[in-house]
Amino acid sequence: MSGGGKRRRVLPGLSPTGRRVLYAYAATVLLFLLGGLVRPGFIQATNVLTILTVAMFVGLVAAGQSFVILIGGIDLSVPWVLNAAAILLTTSSGGENARAAAALALTLGMGALVGVANGIGVAVLGVPAVVMTLAMNGIMEGLTLGLSGGMTCSACASYAPPLVQGLAHGSLLGVPAPLWLWLAVIGLVSFLLQATVFGRATYAIGTNLRASELAGLRVRATVIALYGLSGVTAALAGIMLVGFGGQASLGMGEPYLFQSIAAVVIGGASILGGRGHYLGAVAGAICLVTLISVLLAMNMAEYGRSIIYGVIILVLLLLYGREARES
Amino acid sequence: MAPPRRPPLAHALARHLGLVLVSVLLAVSVIGYCALYLATQARLPGMFELTSSLNNTMPLALAALAQTMVVLTRGLDLSIGGIIDLSNALAALYLGTTAASMALASALILLAGAVLGLVNGALVAYGRLQPILVTLATLAIFQGLAIRVLPQPGGAVPEAYTALLVNTGAPYALVYVLALMLFWTVLRRSQVGIALLAIGDDEAAAAANGIDPVATKLVAYTLSGLIAAAAGLFLAAQATAGDATTGNGYTLTSIVAVVLGGVSLFGGRGSGIGAILGAFVTTMIVNILFFAHIDPLYQSFYEGAFLVIAVVLAEGLGRLVRRRRARA
Numbered sequence: 320m321s322g323g324g325k326r327r328r329v330l331p332g333l334s335p336t337g338r339r340v341l342y343a344y345a346a347t348v349l350l351f352l353l354g355g356l357v358r359p360g361f362i363q364a365t366n367v368l369t370i371l372t373v374a375m376f377v378g379l380v381a382a383g384q385s386f387v388i389l390i391g392g393i394d395l396s397v398p399w400v401l402n403a404a405a406i407l408l409t410t411s412s413g414g415e416n417a418r419a420a421a422a423l424a425l426t427l428g429m430g431a432l433v434g435v436a437n438g439i440g441v442a443v444l445g446v447p448a449v450v451m452t453l454a455m456n457g458i459m460e461g462l463t464l465g466l467s468g469g470m471t472c473s474a475c476a477s478y479a480p481p482l483v484q485g486l487a488h489g490s491l492l493g494v495p496a497p498l499w500l501w502l503a504v505i506g507l508v509s510f511l512l513q514a515t516v517f518g519r520a521t522y523a524i525g526t527n528l529r530a531s532e533l534a535g536l537r538v539r540a541t542v543i544a545l546y547g548l549s550g551v552t553a554a555l556a557g558i559m560l561v562g563f564g565g566q567a568s569l570g571m572g573e574p575y576l577f578q579s580i581a582a583v584v585i586g587g588a589s590i591l592g593g594r595g596h597y598l599g600a601v602a603g604a605i606c607l608v609t610l611i612s613v614l615l616a617m618n619m620a621e622y623g624r625s626i627i628y629g630v631i632i633l634v635l636l637l638l639y640g641r642e643a644r645e646s
Numbered sequence: 647m648a649p650p651r652r653p654p655l656a657h658a659l660a661r662h663l664g665l666v667l668v669s670v671l672l673a674v675s676v677i678g679y680c681a682l683y684l685a686t687q688a689r690l691p692g693m694f695e696l697t698s699s700l701n702n703t704m705p706l707a708l709a710a711l712a713q714t715m716v717v718l719t720r721g722l723d724l725s726i727g728g729i730i731d732l733s734n735a736l737a738a739l740y741l742g743t744t745a746a747s748m749a750l751a752s753a754l755i756l757l758a759g760a761v762l763g764l765v766n767g768a769l770v771a772y773g774r775l776q777p778i779l780v781t782l783a784t785l786a787i788f789q790g791l792a793i794r795v796l797p798q799p800g801g802a803v804p805e806a807y808t809a810l811l812v813n814t815g816a817p818y819a820l821v822y823v824l825a826l827m828l829f830w831t832v833l834r835r836s837q838v839g840i841a842l843l844a845i846g847d848d849e850a851a852a853a854a855n856g857i858d859p860v861a862t863k864l865v866a867y868t869l870s871g872l873i874a875a876a877a878g879l880f881l882a883a884q885a886t887a888g889d890a891t892t893g894n895g896y897t898l899t900s901i902v903a904v905v906l907g908g909v910s911l912f913g914g915r916g917s918g919i920g921a922i923l924g925a926f927v928t929t930m931i932v933n934i935l936f937f938a939h940i941d942p943l944y945q946s947f948y949e950g951a952f953l954v955i956a957v958v959l960a961e962g963l964g965r966l967v968r969r970r971r972a973r974a
Contacts, residue, residue: 447912449722469943623790625789626791637775
């Protein structure tokens with residue numbers, strides 16, 4: 320772009336997206352240092368690992384949110400897909416290891432199914448993504464509440480199978496197991512987006528839908544698959560969350576909608592599609608969770624956290640979320 | 647201007663398709679509601695039901711109109727719930743007991759709502775940020791401010807204030823609904839209204855035709871904040887107390903009402919009257935589910951399913967009409 324030529328580039332050779340991802344990581348490091356100033360124990364390894372583990376839940380949801388935001392979509396159905404997944408896992412397994420594998424398959428399958436339904440609504444029926452996924456969130460909320468009788472069903476008090484709880488609480492080589500899982504997801508998502516035809520098609524659709532169609536890309540199938548993936552990651556987050564907490568509860572998915580969107584955007588993705596990288600969303604998720612932890616460490620009241628949270632997002636947006644001025 | 651090639655009635659029908667559809671939807675849902683009411687209560691709904699339906703819908707009708715202002719400019723205002731929260735919390739604390747204090751406090755609260763809207767608008771227009779992200783961030787800020795103002799639900803709203811805004815004795819709220827529709831009609835024909843639709847339709851073309859996109863967005867978001875604050879006042883009058891989280895649900899339901907009302911989320915197309923009628927359709931659906939003895943736990947399921955079906959049908963009909971128009 321000619322406008323950027325005048326400014327001296329920090330780190331030449333890095334794409335604008337790469338630079339934004341780097342900014343998000345820099346902001347995270349700054350926040351950790353700030354936390355260290357506020358409370359000396361903040362940057363100890365155990366605390367850092369805890370923060371990263373909490374960030375994983377946001378990060379998993381943000382993976383799916385990245386998929387759909389890259390094509391200029393959005394997934395507002397995340398909260399109740401996540402919540403439904405958590406409840407489905409505990410009720411279908413009854414807390415028994417023997418039924419854990421089947422319950423996991425069922426739960427991830429449910430996530431995929433709901434996501435695919437979103438994708439069909441958007442790509443085939445032409446419903447705007449905001450409306451389709453908003454409606455789906457209501458549908459899943461109603462189904463979850465109704466089928467569980469408002470969490471009064473006999474199986475609703477079940478715990479997650481010990482196997483799943485072990486996965487959420489275990490550790491390998493001193494690193495919590497959820498972080499290994501997250502690393503695997505990061506590797507998988509990055510590979511999918513950067514090194515496959517599917518990934519290139521995703522960026523192409525996000526950049527120009529019509530041109531992608533004319534170029535012979537299988538636009539509909541790709542869009543449906545992307546929403547399906549978002550359903551799967553939301554369900555996976557629900558599984559990990561219920562494994563971490565032991566029991567499911569109503570409304571446990573609510574915080575993850577706005578946090579997942581914020582993580583993707585802080586990570587430098589364009590909400591209009593075509594630009595972004597999952598590594599950025601990972602930084603965004605860590606950044607957000609660190610911010611919340613710092614504010615908690617400062618004994619900030621809830622209202623203060625909410626206000627500062629909003630202000631920081633605005634500042635980050637103003638720093639690098641601005642659109643080019645139209646000529 | 648070239649004369650319309652088709653009969654004026656068909657032309658008008660096609661031009662206001664969204665409005666026609668939501669009117670039909672409202673008529674059908676009202677008939678369905680009356681039929682169910684008759685079947686279960688062995689009489690038709692009367693003045694009391696009309697009054698309570700109107701009163702219950704007023705906050706959503708206002709929220710929907712507020713959302714329309716922004717959606718028409720191809721934006722989305724997620725902070726509406728936060729502005730309602732804050733306005734509601736302020737009302738519960740500062741309305742006072744005399745007529746003068748109530749009038750002054752109400753005016754100041756509306757002004758505060760307008761200022762918050764203006765902040766959104768400035769961030770969108772001058773900051774060149776995506777509306778959905780700006781209002782996502784300001785939603786957190788406004789919600790935080792509301793909880794700061796009123797940490798626990800409480801405060802008090804004078805009886806006279808409730809009697810004025812939410813009179814349970816007679817369907818006075820009809821006056822407010824008509825006033826809102828009149829406001830939209832006047833706005834639509836003013837320069838501001840034309841500018842709103844124009845920049846939503848094609849910002850570059852509008853700017854080339856001398857419409858200032860920055861000023862128009864500022865006005866749109868300011869109006870949205872002002873009207874959302876009014877919704878907060880109505881909610882306070884209805885509950886006779888304040889709650890700093892009462893508005894949270896309205897961010898999403900206002901989008902539902904706007905979509906049912908035929909306002910295009912892609913900007914430039916739609917009517918505030920449609921959005922207000924969309925709000926009434928939403929209320930009617932809740933009423934129908936209640937009298938159909940649907941388990942309230944399933945309520946969101948039916949609302950979500952209804953939203954998708956309504957949008958798909960409207961889209962299909964719209965395509966049909968456009969195709970016939972193209973052929974004509």
